[in-house]
Amino acid sequence: MMTNKQRIVITGMGLVTPLGVGVESVWQRLIKGESGIRTIKQPWVEGLKTQIAGLVPSHLEQANGFNANDYLSDKQQKRVDLFTLYALAATEQALAQANWQPQTHAEQVSCATIIGTGIGGLPTITHAQKVLQQRGARRVSPFTVPAFLANLAAGNVSIEQGFKGPIGTPVTACAAGIQAIGDAMRLIRSEEAKIAIAGGTEACIDPLALAGFGALKALSTDNESPQTASKPFDQQRRGFVMGEGAGLVVIESLAHAQARGATPLVEIVGYGTSGDAYHLTSGPENGEGAARAIQTALAMADIKPAQIGYINAHATSTPVGDLAEINALRRVFGDHLPNIPISSTKSATGHLLGAAGGVAAVFSAKVLLENVLPATLNLHEIDQQMQDLDLIALQPRAKKVQYVLCNGFGFGGVNAALILRRMG
Secondary structure (H helix, E strand, O other): OOOOOOEEEEEEEOOOOOEEEEEHHHHHHHHHOOOOEEOOOOOHHHHOOOEEEOOOOOOOOOOEEEEHOOOOOOHHHOOOOOOHHHHHHHHHHHHHHHOOOOHHHHHHHOOOEEOOOOOOOOHHHHHHHHHHHHHHHOOOOOOOOHHHHHHHHHHHHHHHOOOOOOEEEEHHHHHHHHHHHHHHHHHHOOOOEEEEEEEEEEOOOOHHHHHHHHHOOOOOOOOOOOOHOOOOOOOOOOOOOOOOEEEEEEEEHHHHHOOOOOOOOOEEEEEEEEOOOOOOOHHHHHHHHHHHHHHHHHHHHOOHHHHOOOOEEOOOOOOHHHHHHHHHHHHHHHHHHHOOOEOOHHHHEEEEEHHHHHHHHHHHHHHHHHEEEEEEEEOOEEEOHHOOOOOOOOEEEEEEEEOOEEEEEEHHHHHHEEEEEEEE
């Protein structure tokens, strides 16, 4: 049995998503079945096949929207990319809920900062390239490189909060957010850190990103109906919708949380990661690699597959990816899989790439805290190969579960799985 120093708990959470800013308000919109996907109203979308995205709303658009001035001054904002701003915002929320701010040098060096991303500051790169071409090298900002580097979200959070412990940035495509939480777990269990901010951030809704993913035929082109474009598991799904935002959690050992009087929200009991060694952009249809990551997480949690009460699927709404994940789940759960409720919250937010796992981890924690399972939106015609499964179509469901599995898979064949448990 693990000691309280080995048990890892979440004590704070923060969200910036296409559904807005703040865990509670985002959660309420999610379980009401609202969508954060909309038309991109920028002149640069002209000529692109995909003109929709899961955009983070501004505070001028809705009450729980994002206001960069809440986190940095105008001058400071010019020195960072948007993915860093989102990370700073989610960090502030998570630390406030955890009631944690290091006061001494010893506390500072005990804090790890592990924030993953899939792409980093791509809009900064594309803007700098335009400046270089149109105005010359002397007009390129000296903050270009410090803004676009993938580790600068973690770097800025570390500097802003005074966290002097281990710092890291998994850049593992769409598994980055979950891998960041897994890496932070390991640092705490090895006693290299006592507490960590971990998760993922992304902000690359940019013409180059949309054109690039579009060239792979990975994106939905359902521009006429943005809110129904993301339809995981549906027979008519045609691609994912790109989203942006951040999902971060404060994690620490149960002993550390108890010693400082913090309230543990949920426990992280399992983590697994693996490689497909198969293809650059897709996993094997049989889901073998993803299944190994899930099995590793189950082994760490020391539970049987049938004990999982809900699965927050990676399912992005691509024909190949959704099927491969279901096949992975069949390998792990066998004949019991039809008894486990499964849904994809990407139907409401779009796919946040490197931030997806962090956001999904927060949603998974809320399932345990609120006893509600989010629906898979837009699921009207279940894929013929999935019709035996409980995919929580259209409407959320009240249900109390003990364990939640949260998946994240990415280009390059990277797989990651996280298992959360109810406290008590």
